[in-house]
Amino acid sequence: MITNTSGEQVVDAWALAASDSRRFTSAPHTWMSTGRLGLRLGDDLLDNTRRPMLRLVEDTSPGDHDLLIPSCDLARYRQLGVEGYHDNCRDNYFEALAAAAIDALPFLPQPINLFMRVPIGRDGSLSIHPPRAAPGDRVRLRALDDVVVVLSACPQDLAPTNGIGRAPTGVDVAVVDTESRP
Numbered sequence: 405m406i407t408n409t410s411g412e413q414v415v416d417a418w419a420l421a422a423s424d425s426r427r428f429t430s431a432p433h434t435w436m437s438t439g440r441l442g443l444r445l446g447d448d449l450l451d452n453t454r455r456p457m458l459r460l461v462e463d464t465s466p467g468d469h470d471l472l473i474p475s476c477d478l479a480r481y482r483q484l485g486v487e488g489y490h491d492n493c494r495d496n497y498f499e500a501l502a503a504a505a506i507d508a509l510p511f512l513p514q515p516i517n518l519f520m521r522v523p524i525g526r527d528g529s530l531s532i533h534p535p536r537a538a539p540g541d542r543v544r545l546r547a548l549d550d551v552v553v554v555l556s557a558c559p560q561d562l563a564p565t566n567g568i569g570r571a572p573t574g575v576d577v578a579v580v581d582t583e584s585r586p
């Protein structure tokens with residue numbers, strides 16, 4: 405369960421198979437399965453071997469979740485004029501896995517960008533809009549496999565990713581054991 409405590413905060417999310425980090429949530433395989441580019445209540449997120457990994461079982465937000473935009477990284481902040489270091493989702497991903505002593509592949513899988521609002525125009529155009537998630541909005545992802553989930557509260561503060569003029573914030577995360585509560 406991921407709660408958007410302050411509202412408007414985008415969360416990059418990934419899942420890896422606990423037994424094999426070469427299997428990870430894959431946006432393209434998920435598009436093929438759901439028949440759309442976004443994510444809706446009840447959708448399964450597939451891994452790169454087309455096995456279901458996570459299911460979106462609860463969503464109190466307006467339902468904007470992006471599967472198209474790559475994670476922010478230092479190169480993106482360089483493009484935006486940052487000269488020194490800037491926290492970024494790419495580094496957060498690798499640091500989290502290193503802290504957990506998980507030997508991951510050396511590339512960054514496409515993230516599931518929870519609460520990120522990226523409307524697709526009729527001409528196929530993409531644009532990043534401020535999120536509509538309100539304080540307290542939450543999503544619940546059910547693990548359909550034995551997975552490791554990595555989350556990064558996106559530190560983007562130079563684009564409207566996390567709202568206009570809004571400082572990125574943390575989110576609340578809870579792991580709910582449903583073994584005894586089907």
Ligand SMILES: [Zn+2]
Binds near residue numbers: 416476477557559
């Ligand atoms: Zn980010």
